[in-house]
Amino acid sequence: MKLVCAIVQGEDAAACVRALSSSGISVTRLQSTGGFLQQGNVTLLTGVDESRLDQVLQIIRENCRERNRYLTPSPPMVEAGEMFMPYPVEVQVGGATIFVLNVETFQRL
Numbered sequence: 001m002k003l004v005c006a007i008v009q010g011e012d013a014a015a016c017v018r019a020l021s022s023s024g025i026s027v028t029r030l031q032s033t034g035g036f037l038q039q040g041n042v043t044l045l046t047g048v049d050e051s052r053l054d055q056v057l058q059i060i061r062e063n064c065r066e067r068n069r070y071l072t073p074s075p076p077m078v079e080a081g082e083m084f085m086p087y088p089v090e091v092q093v094g095g096a097t098i099f100v101l102n103v104e105t106f107q108r109l
């Protein structure tokens with residue numbers, strides 16, 4: 001068995017969860033926050049038999065897309081009379097960041 005841990009963008013999460021569930025694949029949705037942008041994203045946890053791993057990855061691929069986000073840098077310390085213009089920096093965020101882990105044991109009690 002494998003545990004798929006996929007970090008996806010909030011806009012894609014609902015469609016992704018729907019597509020997984022309607023294919024009979026169990027999924028848990030966790031609200032999360034990216035360390036770099038400090039913006040909300042969603043972490044999906046899915047435990048599946050190895051034979052369905054490709055299907056899970058395909059569903060995530062089909063439902064998640066890359067987008068550009070903007071990060072406004074925080075102002076540095078400035079001397080009196082100096083000015084800081086915070087120009088937003090464009091950052092490309094991937095459709096999904098996916099980790100696939102081997103599951104040692106799986107129990108439903």
Ligand code: 2BA
Pocket residue numbers: 007033034035036037038039041091092093094095096097
């Ligand atoms: P964030 O950490 O908010 O990162 C958002 C995007 O900012 C990243 O997109 C990447 O394009 C850029 N970025 C991240 N760290 C950077 C840095 N130190 N310098 C310059 N640019 C940086 P993605 O790579 O597609 O990642 C999307 C989200 O997936 C991340 O949100 C984070 O929540 C998660 N993630 C990505 N790689 C990870 C990893 N190795 N371990 C754990 N979570 C990860």
